[in-house]
Amino acid sequence: xxxxxxxxxxxxxxxxxxxxxxxxxxxxxxxxxxxxxxxxxxxxxxxxxxxxxxxxxxxxxxxxxxxxxxxxxxxxxxxxxxxxxxxxxxxxxxxxxxxxxxxxxxxxxxxxxxxxxxxxxxxxxxxxxxxxxxxxxxxxxxxxxxxxxxxxxxxxxxxxxx
Amino acid sequence: xxxxxxxxxxxxxxxxxxxxxxxxxxxxxxxxxxxxxxxxxxxxxxxxxxxxxxxxxxxxxxxxxxxxxxxxxxxxxxxxxxxxxxxxxxxxxxxxxxxxxxxxxxxxxxxxxxxxxxxxxxxxxxxxxxxxxxxxxxxxxxxxxxxxxxxxxxxxxxxxxxxxxxxxxxxxxxxxxxxxxxxxx
Numbered sequence: 543x544x545x546x547x548x549x550x551x552x553x554x555x556x557x558x559x560x561x562x563x564x565x566x567x568x569x570x571x572x573x574x575x576x577x578x579x580x581x582x583x584x585x586x587x588x589x590x591x592x593x594x595x596x597x598x599x600x601x602x603x604x605x606x607x608x609x610x611x612x613x614x615x616x617x618x619x620x621x622x623x624x625x626x627x628x629x630x631x632x633x634x635x636x637x638x639x640x641x642x643x644x645x646x647x648x649x650x651x652x653x654x655x656x657x658x659x660x661x662x663x664x665x666x667x668x669x670x671x672x673x674x675x676x677x678x679x680x681x682x683x684x685x686x687x688x689x690x691x692x693x694x695x696x697x698x699x700x701x702x703x704x
Numbered sequence: 705x706x707x708x709x710x711x712x713x714x715x716x717x718x719x720x721x722x723x724x725x726x727x728x729x730x731x732x733x734x735x736x737x738x739x740x741x742x743x744x745x746x747x748x749x750x751x752x753x754x755x756x757x758x759x760x761x762x763x764x765x766x767x768x769x770x771x772x773x774x775x776x777x778x779x780x781x782x783x784x785x786x787x788x789x790x791x792x793x794x795x796x797x798x799x800x801x802x803x804x805x806x807x808x809x810x811x812x813x814x815x816x817x818x819x820x821x822x823x824x825x826x827x828x829x830x831x832x833x834x835x836x837x838x839x840x841x842x843x844x845x846x847x848x849x850x851x852x853x854x855x856x857x858x859x860x861x862x863x864x865x866x867x868x869x870x871x872x873x874x875x876x877x878x879x880x881x882x883x884x885x886x887x888x889x
Contacts (some may be wrong), residue, residue, distance in 0.1 A: 545874055578849075579879055584830055587848035591827060592744035593778030598760060601735040605728055608765045612723040658714070 546574040556582040632697035639689040646682060724768040735764065738781055741851065742788055748850075749792045749842055751835050759795065763788045782860040785851075789843055789862060796839055833883035841876035847874055 548568060552575045555562055558620060562569065569576045707760075726734070728808060747756035766787045767773065774780050834842050843862055847853040859866040 547869070553848065553852065556849075577877065579882065581845075581877060582849040584826060585821065585846065588748065588827055588830055589741075589744055589846075589850035591823075592747055593740045596740045596743040597746070597757075598739045598743050599757075601739070604735060604739075604761060604764050605731055607761060608724070610769050611765060612769060616723060639719040 548572070548575055549578055552578050552605050553582055556586060628697065632693060635696075636689065636693045639693070640686070643686045643689070645683060723786065725770055725773045726768065731764075731768065734777075734780065738784060739764075742784060745785065745846060745851070746788055746792065748831070748846055749789070749839065750795060750836065755795065759788065759791050762791055762863045766791075778857075779860070782857050783854075785847070786863065792843075793839060817833075829884055833880055836883055837876065837880060841879060844873050844876045845870070845880060 548565075552562075552565060552569070553566060556579060565575070565579075569579055713714065724731070739760065743756055743760050746759045746763070747753050750756055750759065763784065766783050770783070770787075774783050824847040834845075837845070840862065844858060847858045847861060848855075855873075856866050858869050860863070864872070
């Protein structure tokens with residue numbers, strides 16, 4: 543089957559709902575145009591049925607939903623840098639706390655090295671020495687653990703909307 | 705993001721107008737003129753009326769948010785159909801499990817009404833044949849014969865060259881005719 547130069551004419555006639563009487567002779571001779579006419583009529587019927595089936599929401603509803611969504615997206619865009627800054631601040635706080643903890647550990651009084659020496663010198667007093675280590679290390683470990691627990695909690699509370 | 709945040713940023717209607725490329729009154733008029741055609745197109749392109757409902761909202765949302773949307777009515781309509789077409793293509797890339805074939809409800813046509821039954825049967829044949837076409841072929845045929853769009857408009861909508869539309873349409877038509885012939889046998 544070959545194309546026909548009168549195809550647009552046939553389609554236009556069907557699109558405009560015109561009667562095809564004036565094209566009847568041509569449609570009888572031209573298989574391509576006859577096929578187009580049949581197909582276009584079928585699609586027109588299908589479109590009419592589809593448009594009839596359509597239960598579209600009201601324009602106001604579509605507008606309202608779009609407005610809500612657009613505002614939410616705008617709000618998200620605005621809040622992105624703030625969230626990022628808060629995240630960085632939280633990470634810095636945790637880093638600082640860890641650094642301070644490490645510094646405090648190194649600056650522990652000489653009693654710690656004395657303690658090691660005393661362990662070497664007097665193994666029999668090991669139990670006492672262990673207690674001393676615990677006495678110094680425990681508050682520090684607890685502080686560090688508190689930082690690790692509190693920092694994410696604080697970050698969550700800072701970022702939560704409500 | 706909660707509703708309270710949304711409410712904080714959404715103080716008034718004037719702000720909504722600033723977010724979109726047209727005001728509410730213009731949108732309402734445009735929507736009333738185009739929504740049914742767009743829904744019909746989406747429904748027949750996807751073969752799923754429920755999906756068409758979702759895509760209709762998404763189409764108009766993207767249209768409203770477009771920063772370089774055309775200003776004249778004809779181009780606006782083409783642009784709207786272009787968005788709809790892209791959404792259909794995107795949807796086809798994602799698998800769906802709950803799609804309902806569009807001709808299911810047609811199969812329950814009343815056989816006591818011959819005209820109605822014949823029309824329904826024709827529609828079932830067409831929808832089955834359409835389902836076996838490629839999305840682009842489906843879009844070409846729908847825009848050309850159901851919408852009555854010109855080759856230039858089809859080219860604008862589908863992002864193709866106007867010169868290639870005639871040949872593509874011819875091939876799509878031949879393929880559909882072959883599928884309808886298969887179905888009739």
